[in-house]
Amino acid sequence: MAQRFQMDENMYHHLLGRLNELHQTDKRGLLKDFDFFHNDLWLADTAVVEELTRHKGEWQVNLVFAYTVNPMRFIRRQITSYSCPRKATLFSSLMRRLAAKDQRGTQEIRISSIFVCKN
């Protein structure tokens, strides 16, 4: 007889439970379910700064999204990495321009607004 994939009974029960949850979509939601939307509203007013760091022998492109009202509120996202530094510089600039595109014009922050503690 052909060998078939076997699953432990408890695990199967667990899997069926998760499948049940897939369809529980017609329940009334809570207002706090929209918190993620309010919490991320500041991201619409961010300036984009590219950053290159050396990581594991490659040049890693990061984009920093800083809030124009309070630049100390920012997030940093790792995008990609290149072995050639010139290529990394070129692409980081292109990626920044693409990410910073805004109908209101490019938003900027003054680097002096970011308070860096050098201790």
Place this chain on the structure above:
Amino acid sequence: MQNTKEKILWASIKLFNEHGVANVRLQQIADEIGISVGNLAYHYRNKEAIVSSVYDILFEDFGHILSQYLQSPSFADFDRQILLYFEFFKTYQFYITDLFSMEHALPEIKAEWQLFMNKMILQIRTRIDFHINRGELVSETVQGTYNLISESIWMTIVFWIPQQTMRNKPVTETRFRSAVWNHLKPYLTQKGLDTFEFSLPVLSQN
């Protein structure tokens, strides 16, 4: 167009249903499809190999039915699965005599059956939970009621066709579906009743 191997397997299933697995000889299978026993032995070296391959098809079909669990969040989804069970147990009627034979030639088949049956009961029980959460079935007032109902539904699905045959009663898919749904009908809420009438109007009239 079936090849010889497939022809042998489907002829075997037909003969197993008519005479029982233990009572079918290779000569009968060969006669059924009009080939020689030598030709049959070329494809399957003995009857055990045929039985094993038949069970491979059978378990594959059963696995397919189990995989249809909760494709959509409605009673019609369970009804579709019930219909598939009906077709399955009608096609492979020999399972009943073979399952209870005292000494099975292939003990791993019994073990596989047990696994599938336990999964089937588990699916029925979890599906009941799903409909309770949606407010279509009443919550359990006495603990363990739905466990017993799941087992009763399972028994109906597995043993309904043999008992109808034994009583010389008609074996139709509508009667089969009704027999299964009758276990759940008393536990439907008003919302459940409305959904049931809407999605399965044929059964709600019975």
